[in-house]
Amino acid sequence: MATVQLFVPILDLGGTFVFAISGAVAAVNRRLDIFGILVLSFVTGNFGGIARDVLIGAVPPAALSEIRYLLVSVIAGLITFFWYSGVDRLRSPVLLFDAAGLAFFAVAGAQKAIEFGLSPVMAALLGMLTGIGGGVTRDVLLAEIPHVLRSDLYAVAALAGASIVVVGDMLGISYEVSALIGGALCFGLRFMAIRHGWNLPIAHLSAQARAGTDPSNDIKSN
């Protein structure tokens, strides 16, 4: 139990830290200034949780009421700013820790949604949102289509981990156990997706239809 007590904040802040690194790297790559880098760090590290908290009515969000999330994000941003080439070389460990952070965020996000009375399916989706929301906001701020919408098993891994927690809650299994299983599943899926380049399918189109699939073909009535 004491191990869990120690483990949880490490994953929580570690996840925030690694997410923040990915935001800061993206900001440096687009030549944003130091302020832009710190904003991207904070947003990428925390916006998943903030979006979840606003949606379930837990305001002010934890990321705004507890200073340590800001602190960790700023440190990640400053390290990237002053030591970009070093961060760049740590690409593989960052990806691995990012998978751990995703697992933790998804699992903890689902649990919080359950505590706020959301239905099982929605709690699982909010767990997923907690995991991917930061990256989505980072990409929106960079005027790009969110990476998570077009690639590998990122969101699905988060959804799987969150679902285990929700099912566990319905079966009366203790949170510690289901969080461990859910987190391991999420981490494992991500790890395999990175290692083997697993991806989700895109729509199968006939050659004719494919010729027609470009933005001008949208049904954009609104």
Place this chain on the structure above:
Amino acid sequence: MATVQLFVPILDLGGTFVFAISGAVAAVNRRLDIFGILVLSFVTGNFGGIARDVLIGAVPPAALSEIRYLLVSVIAGLITFFWYSGVDRLRSPVLLFDAAGLAFFAVAGAQKAIEFGLSPVMAALLGMLTGIGGGVTRDVLLAEIPHVLRSDLYAVAALAGASIVVVGDMLGISYEVSALIGGALCFGLRFMAIRHGWNLPIAHLSAQARAGTDPSNDIKSN
């Protein structure tokens, strides 16, 4: 009365469904994967209502606390994914049903804002937001300027319909009556705009000023 009881959920879920189709089609046209398609479906179908609920303090939003909105969005996404060419052929009926969905969303959104105590003008605007919010979020996620900001009478039709509900409420007319009139007005305006290519004016500029209107001319102090 029994007819109304039946009619309302049909329009509600029907509107969500058709909005979700437009999101899924846009996602397929940008080659997003199946997860991206389902996200765009859900967001386009529900984010107008979610934004309204967050702004008026009705959290968790209805679209997150009732499972049927998610279900309908996912079905729309899957249909588009597996049967893109078929959906593409149904372009005209989709546009028509979309106009009906818009009318319903605008009218119901305004009514909900009134119930939460917003002033008449703001209730009308929140009705409009309910109608257009999904499409705006879809376009932001696709890194494009929202279509509704630059074209035909979409938002104005929603605003007109919502305004009727608000005026009706001030005059003490029953919601059933004003919703019917407001919805018909919104639907009618949209129908005419589609049929006759009606558009709103853009700023009239002298040739000299026009030469100057490009993004580099912004007053972007912030």
Place this chain on the structure above:
Amino acid sequence: MATVQLFVPILDLGGTFVFAISGAVAAVNRRLDIFGILVLSFVTGNFGGIARDVLIGAVPPAALSEIRYLLVSVIAGLITFFWYSGVDRLRSPVLLFDAAGLAFFAVAGAQKAIEFGLSPVMAALLGMLTGIGGGVTRDVLLAEIPHVLRSDLYAVAALAGASIVVVGDMLGISYEVSALIGGALCFGLRFMAIRHGWNLPIAHLSAQARAGTDPSNDIKSN
């Protein structure tokens, strides 16, 4: 005291007005229609405060419950629409008034966050968010990287002003005094940044690292 009572709403609405002008000008420059121009006016003038209010749980946000913010934004949009070349000629006074609006928004935003019980650091950040949120949302809707993330001392000036209010609150100094000092500091920093082209540093990279800093180098796991 009576002067303060008069001064506050002038700065408040004046700030909204000038921010709205910058949104409307950006909308005209991208050839949006009149509706798009009015939306950009309202969003740029009010979204900083709306985001703050949603995050601290002050819903419905003041900008939605009090009609005057909408009114001022619409007027700014209409003036820009009908009189674009005139607005364009007033560039310098607009920048100056914008600095005053920023100072007011940052200071008032921090004070509101303190009143809602946020910690000092977060209150300062929410003050900054109140000042820059409108411009960020404007740029996101225009599918561009927010200007404030890549240029001059805009956000830092807002943060400095908001911080003075927070420190003043901790020291027991009356809001009137700290708001005046904080506002003057923010305005002064902005004024100097505009006059002397002050900018924040971007990351220092070796020639080799610079060759590698492009979006393809992101650590985008999510």
